[in-house]
Amino acid sequence: xxxxxxxxxxxxxxxxxxxxxxxxxxxxxxxxxxxxxxxxxxxxxxxxxxxxxxxxxxxxxxxxxxxxxxxxxxxxxxxxxxxxxxxxxxxxxxxxxxxxxxxxxxxxxxxxxxxxxxxxxxxxxxxxxxxxxxxxxxxxxxxxxxxxxxxxxxxxxxxxxxxxxxxxxxxxxxxxxxxxxxxxxxxxxxxxxxxxxxxxxxxxxxxxxxxxxxxxxxxxxxxxxxxxxxxxxxxxxxxxxxxxxxxxxxxxxxxxxxxxxxxxxxxxxxxxxxxxxxxxxxxxxxxxxxxxxxxxxxxxxxxxxxxxxxxxxxxxxxxxxxxxxxxxxxxxxxxxxxxxxxxxxxxxxxxxxxx
Amino acid sequence: xxxxxxxxxxxxxxxxxxxxxxxxxxxxxxxxxxxxxxxxxxxxxxxxxxxxxxxxxxxxxxxxxxxxxxxxxxxxxxxxxxxxxxxxxxxxxxxxxxxxxxxxxxxxxxxxxxxxxxxxxxxxxxxxxxxxxxxxxxxxxxxxxxxxxxxxxxxxxxxxxxxxxxxxxxxxxxxxxxxxxxxxxxxxxxxxxxxxxxxxxxxxxxxxxxxxxxxxxxxxxxxxxxxxxxxxxxxxxxxxxxxxxxxxxxxxxxxxxxxxxxxxxxxxxxxxxxxxxxxxxxxxxxxxxxxxxxxxxxxxxxxxxxxxxxxxxxxxxxxxxxxxxxxxxxxxxxxxxxxxxxxxxxxxxxxxxxx
Ligand SMILES: CC(C)[C@H](C(=O)O)[C@@H](O)C(=O)O
Ligand SMILES: CC(C)[C@H](C(=O)O)[C@@H](O)C(=O)O
Numbered sequence: 001x002x003x004x005x006x007x008x009x010x011x012x013x014x015x016x017x018x019x020x021x022x023x024x025x026x027x028x029x030x031x032x033x034x035x036x037x038x039x040x041x042x043x044x045x046x047x048x049x050x051x052x053x054x055x056x057x058x059x060x061x062x063x064x065x066x067x068x069x070x071x072x073x074x075x076x077x078x079x080x081x082x083x084x085x086x087x088x089x090x091x092x093x094x095x096x097x098x099x100x101x102x103x104x105x106x107x108x109x110x111x112x113x114x115x116x117x118x119x120x121x122x123x124x125x126x127x128x129x130x131x132x133x134x135x136x137x138x139x140x141x142x143x144x145x146x147x148x149x150x151x152x153x154x155x156x157x158x159x160x161x162x163x164x165x166x167x168x169x170x171x172x173x174x175x176x177x178x179x180x181x182x183x184x185x186x187x188x189x190x191x192x193x194x195x196x197x198x199x200x201x202x203x204x205x206x207x208x209x210x211x212x213x214x215x216x217x218x219x220x221x222x223x224x225x226x227x228x229x230x231x232x233x234x235x236x237x238x239x240x241x242x243x244x245x246x247x248x249x250x251x252x253x254x255x256x257x258x259x260x261x262x263x264x265x266x267x268x269x270x271x272x273x274x275x276x277x278x279x280x281x282x283x284x285x286x287x288x289x290x291x292x293x294x295x296x297x298x299x300x301x302x303x304x305x306x307x308x309x310x311x312x313x314x315x316x317x318x319x320x321x322x323x324x325x326x327x328x329x330x331x332x333x334x335x336x337x338x339x340x341x342x343x344x345x346x347x348x349x350x351x352x353x354x355x
Numbered sequence: 356x357x358x359x360x361x362x363x364x365x366x367x368x369x370x371x372x373x374x375x376x377x378x379x380x381x382x383x384x385x386x387x388x389x390x391x392x393x394x395x396x397x398x399x400x401x402x403x404x405x406x407x408x409x410x411x412x413x414x415x416x417x418x419x420x421x422x423x424x425x426x427x428x429x430x431x432x433x434x435x436x437x438x439x440x441x442x443x444x445x446x447x448x449x450x451x452x453x454x455x456x457x458x459x460x461x462x463x464x465x466x467x468x469x470x471x472x473x474x475x476x477x478x479x480x481x482x483x484x485x486x487x488x489x490x491x492x493x494x495x496x497x498x499x500x501x502x503x504x505x506x507x508x509x510x511x512x513x514x515x516x517x518x519x520x521x522x523x524x525x526x527x528x529x530x531x532x533x534x535x536x537x538x539x540x541x542x543x544x545x546x547x548x549x550x551x552x553x554x555x556x557x558x559x560x561x562x563x564x565x566x567x568x569x570x571x572x573x574x575x576x577x578x579x580x581x582x583x584x585x586x587x588x589x590x591x592x593x594x595x596x597x598x599x600x601x602x603x604x605x606x607x608x609x610x611x612x613x614x615x616x617x618x619x620x621x622x623x624x625x626x627x628x629x630x631x632x633x634x635x636x637x638x639x640x641x642x643x644x645x646x647x648x649x650x651x652x653x654x655x656x657x658x659x660x661x662x663x664x665x666x667x668x669x670x671x672x673x674x675x676x677x678x679x680x681x682x683x684x685x686x687x688x689x690x691x692x693x694x695x696x697x698x699x700x701x702x703x704x705x706x707x708x709x710x
Contacts, residue, residue, distance in 0.1 A: 075548075089548045119585050124474045140516065146551045151519060157555040159516040161495065164509045191599070193430075193444045196501045200512040226607035227615070230474050230585065244546070248603055252581035260582070 002035040003309055006066035008059065008095075010044040011088060012282025013292035013344075014072020020294035020348035021070060021301045027352045028305070028314050039066060043095065044074030044088035044282075054091030060098055068308040069099075069275040070301060073282035088282075096136050101267035101275050102167070103174045104134040105303075106250045108233075110257050113326040117258025117335055120230065125256050130236035131178060132253060134246025135171040136267055138163050139197075141243050161197050163242070168204045174268070175240035176212040182237050184215045189225045189241035189249065201242065222249070229253050254279055261293030261334040264300035266307055274308050276300040286333075290343045293332040295322055298351060321354035357390040358664055361421035363414065363450075365399040366443060367637025368647035368699075369427020375649035375703035376425060376656045382707045383660070383669050394421060398450065399429030399443035399637075409446030415453055423663040424454075424630040425656060428637035443637075451491050456622035456630050457522070458529045459489040460658075461605045463588075465612050468681040472613025472690055475585065480611050485591035486533060487608060489601025490526040491622055493518050494552075496598050516552050518597070523559045529623070530595035531567040537592050539570045544580045544596035544604065556597065577604070584608050609634055616648030616689040619655035621662055629663050631655035641688075645698045648687040650677055653706060676709035 005025070009018040022038060029036045041059035048054050054074070063069050074088040084090065095101070109129045110118070118125045143160030150156065172188070179186045188205040190198035202219055209217040220228065222245045228235065229249060233256050241249065254260050263279035278296030286292055298318060306315035330350055333341035360380070364373040377393060384391045396414035403409050409429070418424050429443040439445065450456070464484045465473070473480045498515030505511065527543070534541045543560040545553035557574055564572040575583065577600045583590065584604065588611050596604065609615045618634035633651030641647055653673060661670035685705055688696035697705075 084554075087548065093549070119476060119479045120474050121476055141549055143513070148551065148555065151517065155520040157518055157520070157552045158498070159550045159552045161514040161516065162506065162511060164506060164511045166509060191602075193442065194448070194496055195514045196503065197512045197514045199439075200503065223602045223606035226581070226603045227610055230607065230610040245603075247546075247578045248581045248600075251578035252585065252607060255582055255585040 001309060001311070002037075003068070004037045004039060004066045005304075006041055006063045006069040007038050008041045008043040008069065009072040010074040010282060011046055011076045012073055012284045012287035014074065014282050016287070016290065016292050016344050017278060017294040017297040018070060018072040020344060021297045023348050024298050024318065024351055024355075025301055027355055028318065031317075031355060032311070032314050034311075043071065043091045045076050045079045047091055048079060048082070048086055048088065054086065054088055055094040055098070060095070063095070063099060063273065066273070068273070068304045070297070070304065071275055071277040072297065073278065073280065075282045076284040093141065095275070096267065097142065099273055099275065100137060100269045100271070102135060102137045102270065103171055103268040104136040104246065105178075105266045105268065106132040106134065106253070106263065106279060108132065108253045108256055108263070111262065111323070111326060113323070114258050114262070114335065119255055119258075125233060128233045128256055130233070131182070131238055132246060132250045133171065133175040133178065133238060133240040134250060135167065135242045137243075138167045139243035161195070163197055163200070165200065165204060168201050169208060170270070172205050172208040172240060175238050176208055176215050179215045179238040180212065185218070185237035186215055187218045187220050187225070187236055187239045189220050189222050189239060189245055191222050192219070193221065197242070225249060226252060229256070250279065259293065259334045261296055261332065262299070263296050264303055266300070266303045268307070274304070276304040290345060291333045291341065292344050293334050294344050294347055298322060298348075317355055318351070321351045324354040325350045356664060356666070357392075358422045359392045359394060359420065360659075361394050361396055361418045361424040363396045363398045363424060364427040365429040365637060366401055366431050367428055367639045367642040369429065369637055371642070371645065371647050371699050372633060372649040372652040373425060373427040375699060376652045378703050379653050379673065379706055379710075380656055382710055383673065386672075386710060387666070387669050389666075398426065398446045400431050400434045402446055403434060403437070403441055403443065409441065409443055410449040410453070415450070418450070418454060418628070421628070423628070423659045425652070425659065426630055426632040427652065428633065428635065430637045431639040448496065450630070451622065452497060454628060454630065455492060455624045455626070457490060457492045457625065458526055458623040459491040459601065460533075460621045460623065461487040461489065461608070461618065461634060463487065463608045463611055463618070466617065466678070466681055468678070469613050469617070469690065474610055474613075480588060483588045483611055485588070486537070486593055487601060487605045488526065488530040488533065488593060488595040489605060490522065490596070490598050492598075493522045494598035516550070518552050518555070520555065520559060523556050524563060525625070527560050527563040527595060530593050531563055531570050534570045534593040535567065540573070540592035541570055542573045542575050542580070542591055542594045544575050544577050544594060544600055546577050546600075547574070548576060552597070580604060581607060584611070605634065614648065614689045616651055616687065617654070618651050619658055621655070621658045623662070629659070631659040645700060646688045646696065647699050648689050649699050649702055653677060653703075672710055673706070676706045679709040680705045
């Protein structure tokens, strides 16, 4: 198989974890006789510094000419005081919008070898296996107006939570489709006792659920969901929610597995060009030290092989190699005491030799 | 001291937990020679059934003629399919707005005797002691428009996150004032990398912090905060945030202590008429069974004695009595295995005899 992959390492540890992932993909290509071509693009702070734009047009072109995209992370203190349009996150948000990457999938699955890393007691997290489906191109993130105004004669500010019914529908369809291949349970999270958008969300969820009679639909208020994720995470199979709720709940849920450094994600578009990235950020405090955990990005690449290229065997091979490395006891600094940790590159090499 | 207290038991277990609390307050009055008059008002589902309005004008009058308000809880499946204006929660939201109860305080403090009840490991929660200051009368909860619209020719829906600068300022002032009497650290939670309202929030936080040079101000993104609450809850002293973020984070944080049934709250207004209520809801599934945990409401009454009436000794007496009862091993069903649990009333009696 011949595929072109856009690589957007971005800022901070983004570069290091993407470097490792590329090596792993090269090893997979060699072993399974595929040809992967890599095209690098600028995004985030780096792109601001070099092109004066967090998402240069060239980068979009590189993405559009690829079969899938792997992103590292964006952001850093260097750009924190920039005007809004010149912040690294703008590049990421603009990319999501430009490529219509509307469905963000974050699997939350505990690793047996890491059960002790969670702040939660073992009996709560043991066997957890769910996926968060977050709407990624609507809601408060993109609604207009989002600006300073005068309200009742006073200085005020407004943001807008806007959804088209069709946007709500397509993300719910994604969630139900996914649930059909899993344990057939969808938890739709909203705030229907307060928000009109949530009441529409709930209506659409009911409508869509009629098309999937084999899947059970449960509604849960977002405050309760924030609690249930800690109280009994095993109850969940597929969680689907709007953009901001999904942002909050998925970062919270990451604590179940113990480290953000393990969590992969996929952002799916309607036309088949998908993006894969670790859930963690650019971690400027540890950037350039060769101590970041590359596993989240490596596992995101496995998601890519499965979802974008249909390469199930290859995806499994990576996942198995990661398991083996973890079982051998090797860990980066986020998962073990200082002194015992191994480097980013070393984890990459071990994954490759475990392949 | 002579004080008038408005009692709004509301729905579900609201009545049971308020009943116990009234008995405790009567015992305190007798012991410390105060006179507490109680005026009952309808709110929520009960008010809908009897008056066709979740917040009848009489109830508002009763509150306005009192020195403080104790609320149980509102809501239940009976009213879940009512039109928005006839839902129990509307009564609560309208009360908050009518009395300008803008600052919701939720203390999160672990009880030594309950350390094992948390889903989190003991070493994570042991010694946790922070308070969440949630803005309660602005943001997405009250902004207009909140309605179905046509957008780009399609069916859509909009909610509005609106804040006046003065609303942001007064809640931050409350947080800084509180921090001065605590460990002098404020964590201001926002989503400044996405929302304009959060950028204004951050600016105002910086401005206000200049007036409190002894208090340290830290900004934290809401997704990170959702994670940090689980990863290292001990880092927090005072958390301040807008209405919706506060709703989500405070329910999440309740899991640190193990049970919602223990968490009290105060909602403060600018003119001195404050409301006290448990953080938990009306729990229709266990209502009327005499098994609900009344401690959250009893502790809310202690907050009232301290905050509204300046009765520090009396507040401490209640808190100490609750501690003693817990240390004696008595627990309601939310905190222990079935079979070992004691009733709502029994806990009340034990608190009174421990006074
Ligand atoms: C960087 C930021 C804009 C982004 C978001 O809020 O979506 C991040 O937190 C995420 O979850 O991918
Ligand atoms: C009942 C509901 C409207 C309310 C809220 O969202 O504020 C509740 O969850 C709370 O936190 O007091």
